[in-house]
Structure formats: C-alpha cells, structure tokens
Amino acid sequence: MRTILTLASMRIRITLRNKAFLFFSLVMPMGLFFAFCGILAGGKPEKVAYWMGPILSFTVMGTFWGLSVQLVTWREQGILRRFRLAPIPASSMIGSSILANYVLILPTVVLQLVLARFIYHVTSFGNLFSVIAFVILGITSFGAMGLVVASVTNTMQETQIINQLLWFALIFVSGVTVPLAALPHMVQRIGLFLPSTYLVSGLQRAIVYRQNMLSLSVEVVSLASWAALAFFISSQLFRWEPEAKLPRNAKLWAVATILPFILLGIWENHNGKLLSTAAAMVSDRPTKNAPVPEKAQ
Amino acid sequence: MSNPILLVENLEKHYEDVHAVRGVSFSVEEGEVFGLLGPNGAGKTSTIEVIEGLRLPDGGRVSVCGLDPQINPNELKSEIGATLQATSLPDKLRVGEAIRMFAGFYKRKRSPDELLNRFGLAEKRNSFYNQLSGGQKQRLALAMALVNDPRVLFLDEPTAGLDPQVRREIYTIIEELKAEKKTIVLTTHYIEEAERLCDRVAIIDHGKVIAAGTPRELKQSSANTTRVEVRLSKPVSDGALKNLDGVVDAREVDGAYVLHCQRTAPAIVALVKHLEVENNELVSLEIATPSLEDVFIELTGRRLRD
Numbered sequence: 318m319r320t321i322l323t324l325a326s327m328r329i330r331i332t333l334r335n336k337a338f339l340f341f342s343l344v345m346p347m348g349l350f351f352a353f354c355g356i357l358a359g360g361k362p363e364k365v366a367y368w369m370g371p372i373l374s375f376t377v378m379g380t381f382w383g384l385s386v387q388l389v390t391w392r393e394q395g396i397l398r399r400f401r402l403a404p405i406p407a408s409s410m411i412g413s414s415i416l417a418n419y420v421l422i423l424p425t426v427v428l429q430l431v432l433a434r435f436i437y438h439v440t441s442f443g444n445l446f447s448v449i450a451f452v453i454l455g456i457t458s459f460g461a462m463g464l465v466v467a468s469v470t471n472t473m474q475e476t477q478i479i480n481q482l483l484w485f486a487l488i489f490v491s492g493v494t495v496p497l498a499a500l501p502h503m504v505q506r507i508g509l510f511l512p513s514t515y516l517v518s519g520l521q522r523a524i525v526y527r528q529n530m531l532s533l534s535v536e537v538v539s540l541a542s543w544a545a546l547a548f549f550i551s552s553q554l555f556r557w558e559p560e561a562k563l564p565r566n567a568k569l570w571a572v573a574t575i576l577p578f579i580l581l582g583i584w585e586n587h588n589g590k591l592l593s594t595a596a597a598m599v600s601d602r603p604t605k606n607a608p609v610p611e612k613a614q
Numbered sequence: 615m616s617n618p619i620l621l622v623e624n625l626e627k628h629y630e631d632v633h634a635v636r637g638v639s640f641s642v643e644e645g646e647v648f649g650l651l652g653p654n655g656a657g658k659t660s661t662i663e664v665i666e667g668l669r670l671p672d673g674g675r676v677s678v679c680g681l682d683p684q685i686n687p688n689e690l691k692s693e694i695g696a697t698l699q700a701t702s703l704p705d706k707l708r709v710g711e712a713i714r715m716f717a718g719f720y721k722r723k724r725s726p727d728e729l730l731n732r733f734g735l736a737e738k739r740n741s742f743y744n745q746l747s748g749g750q751k752q753r754l755a756l757a758m759a760l761v762n763d764p765r766v767l768f769l770d771e772p773t774a775g776l777d778p779q780v781r782r783e784i785y786t787i788i789e790e791l792k793a794e795k796k797t798i799v800l801t802t803h804y805i806e807e808a809e810r811l812c813d814r815v816a817i818i819d820h821g822k823v824i825a826a827g828t829p830r831e832l833k834q835s836s837a838n839t840t841r842v843e844v845r846l847s848k849p850v851s852d853g854a855l856k857n858l859d860g861v862v863d864a865r866e867v868d869g870a871y872v873l874h875c876q877r878t879a880p881a882i883v884a885l886v887k888h889l890e891v892e893n894n895e896l897v898s899l900e901i902a903t904p905s906l907e908d909v910f911i912e913l914t915g916r917r918l919r920d
Contacts, residue, residue: 323718327707334706334742395701399758401668402696403719404688558668 320405324413328387329420338383343425346376350429354437365437367598369429370521371493373448376425377455378487378513380418381463382480388414388467389476397557407555411548415460419453426452447523447530454540455516461547462512462574468554469563469571487513492521498596505592510582512575515539518591525598539577547574619644619679619766619797620665626673627660627821634660636821637674642766642814645795647788649812651802651906653918657821658801659699662770665799666696679765692720695764697755699771703743710739713758720762729757733787749780756787767791769800773807785810803918805907817910824913832909839863839874841902842881846871847895850888858884874908 332338350372358364388411391397400410433439442448466483470476488494490504491513497505508514519536522528530537550570554563585591618641627635635657642648650658663669665676667683667690676683681690703712713726730736733753738746746754752772759767772788773781788811791798802808808815809829816826825832839862855864855871860881863874875881878901889896910918 320719323715327704327711327715330711331704331706391704395698396704398668398698399701399703402666402691402698403716404691405719406688 320409321413321416324400324405324409325416325420328413328417332383332387332417332421338421341379341382342376342421346372346379346425346429349375350432354433358437360437362438362440365433366439366442366524367521369433369439369442369524370517371496372429373426373452373520374455374491374493374513374517375488376429377422377452377516378459378493380422380456381459381466382484384414384418384460384463385466385470385476385480386473388464389470389473392467392556393473393559395559398559401557407557408552411464411552411555414464415457415548418456418460422456423452441527443524443527444529447528447533448520450530450537451516451519451523451533451540454537454544455520458512458516458540458544458547461544461551464551465547465554465571465574468551468556469568471563487511490514492517492595496595496599497592498599506586509585509589509591510575510578512540512543512578514591515578515581518595521598522594535581539581542577543574546577550574617644618642620648620799621677622661622665622674623676624674625661625664625671625676627657627664627669628672629660634821635664635671638818638821638823639674640816640823640826642797642799644765644797646813647792647798647800647811649800649802649808649815650818651805651808651812651815651910651918652818653803653916656803656818658803658818659770660821661818662696662768662799662801663698666694666768667691668698692722692762693765694768695759695762695766696768697752697759697770697772699774701755703754705742705744707743708739709735709741709743709746709754712743712754713761716758717761722763724761724763726761729760733757747780748776749783752776752780752784753787756784760791766797766799769798771801771803773802773804781807805905805910805918808906815906817906817913819910819914825909829906832906833904835909839876839904839908840878841904841908842873842875842878842885843867843900843902844871844873844885845869845897845899846889847897848892850892850894854888855885858888860884874904 353368353372354360354365358368397410430442466476466479470479490500490508491497491511492508493513497508497514500508515536519533522533550573554567554570620642622641623639625635625638638657638661640648650661652658660669664671665678665683667687670684678690679693681693683690710726710730713729717723717726730739733756735750735753735757738750743751769788773784776784785807788798792811800811812829814826814828815832816823817832818824825835850871852864852866855861855873858881860875860877861873862876865872873881886896907918
C-alpha cells in the first residue's frame with residue numbers, strides 16, 4: 318500500500334505541473350459547465366440540475382484520456398523500465414494511477430457542484446450519496462478503460478487515435494452532449510451498449526429523481542463489473558518494456574472488457590426502461606414506464 | 615573464487631531470429647569490479663538485463679546474492695541497484711522528489727540527502743529532470759541505483775554518449791565505490807573504462823565470452839607484441855609495412871599506421887629504411903604496450919567500435 322501511495326503522490330505532483338492536464342481537466346470541463354448551465358439550461362435551477370448529470374459525466378470520463386497517454390509515454394520513453402528495477406508490482410503501478418485520478422478529478426467535480434449551488438442556485442443535488450458514488454465509480458471505470466487502451470496500443474499515435482474514436486462515441490451517443498431522447502431512435506439503441514450512457518443515466522436519476530444506489534443497481538453493477546474486468550485485463554496485459562510484444566489475443570481480451578455493456582445493451586434494448594426514463598427527464602414529466610420519483614424536484 | 619556473489623552459467627537469449635547471448639558463463643566475487651567489454655550488439659545489455667530480472671532467459675542459470683531473478687524477482691530487486699542504458703524519468707519530476715520516491719520503495723535505504731550531496735546534485739534538488747544535463751542525469755541515475763545500499767551494482771554503459779570531462783567524473787565516482795569495496799558489474803565498449811575501472815574483464819563478442827581475466831592477464835596473452843603507431847607524410851600500403859623485419863601485423867587506423875612488432879628495435883630500423891627508399895617521412899612515432907583493443911583485434915580481427 319505504501320508503494321501505491323508513493324507512486325500516486327508522484328503522479329499527482331507531475332500531473333499538476335502539466336499545463337495540458339489543467340486545460341483538459343479543469344478549463345474544458347468548466348467551459349462545458351458554463352455553456353450547459355448558462356446557455357442550454359438558461360440558468361434555471363431545475364434545468365441546471367438536469368444538466369449536472371452530463372456535466373459531471375464529461376468531467377469524470379475525461380480521466381481515461383490522460384491516464385492512457387501517460388502510461389504509453391512512460392513505456393515509450395523507458396520510464397516504466399526504471400520503475401521495474403525497483404520492487405514494484407504491475408498492480409501497484411496501475412492502482413496508483415486510479416488513486417491519483419480521484420485526487421486530480423474530485424476537486425473539479427466539487428467546484429462544479431459548488432458553482433451550480435451558488436451561481437445557478439441549485440438547491441438540491443438529489444441523492445448526494447448516489448451522486449458521489451457514481452462520480453467515484455466513473456473515475457474508476459473510465460480510468461480502467463484508459464489502462465486497457467494503454468495496454469493494447471504500442472505508440473502514442475495509436476493511443477491518440479483510439480482515444481479520439483472512443484471519446485467521440487462516448488460523448489455523442491450517450492446523452493453527455495445531446496440528451497439521449499433527442500437522438501435518432503437507432504442512435505439511442507446503439508447508445509444502450511455504451512458505458513457512458515449508464516453513467517449519465519445514473520447521475521441524472523440520482524440528481525433529478527433522488528434515486529438511491531439500490532434503485533440504480535443496474536448502472537452500479539454494470540459500471541463496477543466493467544471496472545473490475547478492465548482493471549484485471551489491464552494488469553494481465555501490462556507491459557513495462559517499449560519493445561515488449563503484445564500477446565496475440567490481447568486485443569480480443571481488451572474488447573471482452575465491454576461484455577457487461579453488450580449484455581446490458583441487449584437487455585435494455587428489449588426490456589429496459591432507460592430510454593423512457595431519459596425521455597421523461599427531458600420532457601420533465603415521468604412516463605408510465607419510468608421509475609416514479611421518490612420526491613419531485 | 616569460492617563463493618561468488620554473482621554466478622552466470624551457459625546463459626542463452628534469443629530475440630526472434632537473433633541469437634543474442636550464446637552460452638555466456640562467468641562469476642563475480644564480492645567486492646570485485648567486473649566488466650563485460652564488447653562492441654555494440656555483442657550481447658552485453660541482454661546478459662545484464664537477464665541478471666537484473668528485466669528479461670527472461672532462454673537457457674542457462676543465473677544466481678545473484680543466492681537468488682534466481684525469475685523465482686525471487688522482488689527479493690532480488692531489493693538486493694541490487696542498476697543504471698540502465700535506455701531509460702528516463704518523468705520530465706516534470708524534481709531531482710529531490712525522484713530520489714526520495716525511489717528510497718520509499720525499499721526497506722533498506724540510504725539517506726537521499728547524503729546521496730544528493732555525494733553526487734553533486736544538492737543544488738539541483740529542485741530542478742526538473744528535463745532541466746538536467748546528460749552528466750547530471752547519469753549522476754542521478756547512479757545516486758538512485760545506490761538508494762537501497764545494494765549488494766551488487768549493475769552499470770550498463772555508464773558513460774556512453776557523455777563528453778570526456780563528464781566521463782572522467784563518472785570514472786571518479788565508480789573508483790570511489792570500488793574503494794568502498796562495492797561489488798560492481800559494468801558493461802562497456804570503451805577500452806579505457808575497462809582497463810581503468812575493472813578488476814576483471816570478460817570480452818564478449820557475438821553473444822559469447824571470447825576471453826576473460828584481469829586486464830593485465832589479457833594483455834599479456836596478446837602474443838607479447840609491442841604496438842608502434844606512426845604517422846607518415848605520404849600514404850603507404852599496409853602490405854609493405856607488414857613485410858618489414860620484426861613486424862607481425864600492420865593496419866591503417868584513422869590516417870595513422872599501427873604496427874604490431876615482435877622485435878621493436880629491428881622493426882623501427884626497417885621502417886626508417888623503407889621510408890628513405892620510398893622518399894617518405896616520419897611525422898610521429900609512438901611506442902606502447904598492447905591495450906585491450908589490441909587483444910580484441912587479435913581475437914576477432916575487428917576493432918571494438920566497428
């Protein structure tokens with residue numbers, strides 16, 4: 318544990334010295350916060366509360382980007398092999414990156430909640446415990462996704478291409494930038510296979526409908542199992558050396574990490590209520606199929 | 615040679631179709647400075663990285679401080695220190711942070727401040743890694759390699775790519791460690807480094823140890839020839855010089871002619887006579903005993919840096 322803490326503390330320090338990190342993890346999420354709250358929500362507290370789900374999801378999901386880039390850079394530059402000379406297991410190396418991510422991302426999340434409270438007068442964030450749990454779960458699971466990307470890409474160029482493809486899919490087909498209900502029906506159905514959809518949905522339902530963790534168990538279990546699977550696969554595929562070859566079936570294992578969402582996507586497409594709930598939240602009136610809010614906003 | 619701290623037996627290492635290490639064997643005693651001398655690509659780094667536990671061997675046996683790198687990797691890493699040839703640290707990590715962090719990974723440790731002072735890095739403790747010169751980076755690498763007070767220190771090409779002044783600084787540091795009886799295994803392709811620093815040397819080429827012993831023993835084995843290096847006003851053929859009385863070998867090296875002579879005086883007389891006949895002039899003449907480079911040339915027919 319001491320090794321993980323030592324590594325995490327080093328990661329936090331050097332990341333805070335990186336201007337690109339400050340731009341992508343503070344300036345961009347804050348820009349999105351003001352754009353969504355000021356323009357899309359028109360500054361109205363109840364609408365700002367609705368948009369806090371996508372805003373927090375955007376902030377949390379961005380963690381995968383920096384994490385994968387840092388790991389690949391360290392491997393390419395031979396930094397990881399210097400660490401390998403010390404008695405450090407691969408699990409400490411990757412565990413420390415997730416731990417550092419909590420410390421690096423949570424202040425932005427707190428800032429967004431505080432500003433929503435004091436600038437846009439949002440009086441309630443619904444079930445705050447659920448909100449915090451989803452933020453933590455999001456940092457863990459999307460961070461683990463970054464680790465999987467780093468473990469199956471060999472160069473920074475390759476990592477950036479994969480990151481961009483993932484990022485655009487995750488933010489445009491999941492309700493992060495455009496409400497799920499506003500997307501074409503076919504796109505909504507594709508969105509049901511993406512983890513970001515369940516993160517946004519979980520956060521929005523926790524905030525708008527004040528739902529507790531039990532009511533959100535589908536989202537919680539899917540994100541948690543994805544995180545565990547991704548963490549396990551990335552620790553198995555972890556490579557210290559720049560020239561280390563990727564095992565032949567590694568990419569297959571990486572793709573296998575999304576299994577929880579393939580199963581969930583199939584189930585949601587047939588029996589699920591996520592789309593109707595998403596539509597109800599946009600129209601501000603719960604539908605017949607949507608879960609009944611415990612207490613109206 | 616009774617109880618070696620490092621034992622390597624018939625080590626083999628392949629990379630796809632390259633057979634990098636072919637049955638390398640040697641042992642190192644406690645307190646000894648042992649050198650693996652050979653040209654680039656000879657298999658030195660592969661050998662040392664298998665010993666450090668960074669690479670898996672394809673055959674043979676390695677024991678460091680009684681530990682097998684494959685069976686006890688973490689125990690081994692606590693006992694050894696190393697500088698690597700191709701390595702780095704995060705650009706925005708400060709010197710003081712780097713050494714304190716690495717100290718945190720070990721149970722047995724030396725004071726990071728003492729190491730920074732010793733390696734002349736105390737003033738640089740707040741500098742970022744990417745602000746350091748090549749020499750400072752290498753001194754930091756050495757300081758970090760000593761942070762766990764290792765029983766065996768591995769230095770892979772510790773002065774490669776450094777300018778002569780910095781190289782001498784590193785030599786002084788290694789000589790100090792040698793005086794403290796620290797066991798050191800270093801790889802190098804610099805003759806001077808091996809001759810100056812090592813108690814014993816294994817000459818390695820194409821993945822095999824082709825000679826081993828103290829630098830003196832190796833040089834003595836070099837057919838008892840004397841090395842005569844001459845510069846001439848006009849070029850001559852190597853063949854003409856090789857046929858001179860007392861000369862066993864002659865080669866042109868960087869504009870000079872290196873003659874290996876079994877009988878020095880007759881060889882010089884013959885050379886001067888030959889130059890008179892050819893209307894050539896002697897610009898300079900230097901007589902020296904053979905170096906490890908000459909030993910390598912004799913064994914392989916190539917220069918070390920080729």
